[in-house]
Amino acid sequence: MKTLIYLTSPTYSSLALKEGLDLALVLGTFEQDVSLCLTGDALSLLHINQSPLQRHGKHLYKLLDGLEFYDIVNVYVKEDELHNSTIELWDGITSLSQDAWHSMLRDHTHIYRF
């Protein structure tokens, strides 16, 4: 059973993205096959050199390097969104073409969107 956590919410303006990541980490802890994908506002999670204040919530970028300890190795983004970004992003991502993106979605049993 493959599970995809599909992140679209901005990083710090609500708890949605954090609670999506929490679910991903628990799935990993329970040795489930889990991947992440990010699109739209959620791409802000990947911006390097971000420095949220304590009021913004937990520094979520710091979680990214720890994903591999939960066996979360696939973090997908859309290729065309990467081309539009002028900000340097975390380097653990896999960019997918539109066709590959759709194929990736079909490849998962459960998709949770946050």
Add this chain to the structure above:
Amino acid sequence: MKFSLFITGSPTSTKACHSALDFALALMRGGDHSLAGVFFYEDATYIANQFAMPPRDECHIGQEWADFATQYEIPLYVCIAAAIRRGIVNDSEAKRYELDTSNLAKPYQLEGLGTLISLSSESDRIVRFR
């Protein structure tokens, strides 16, 4: 087919909990399907706050879910971390945080996200309401 429901929308600022209850009632009354459980996450956890008192002439969605769960013996799971963050605690969590009282309504149960994973494993479909 065996279903589970995953609800994340607030009971006050969205109709997620209301739509999910309609869906659950249709499932149970249809007779061909079963419901393994319901998992409340994010702002949907507010549904389990027994101090929430809507006006008497309005729908009390938390109580309606409780009545549904009792009638059909369906477990209502509430994410413990999301609930505590929002001020909803059972007796043991109230004691742990040295609070004067608890406010988890019956028959809601605080559970970890592992319970959601179990539900998804044992169900043919998880339906999300946000």
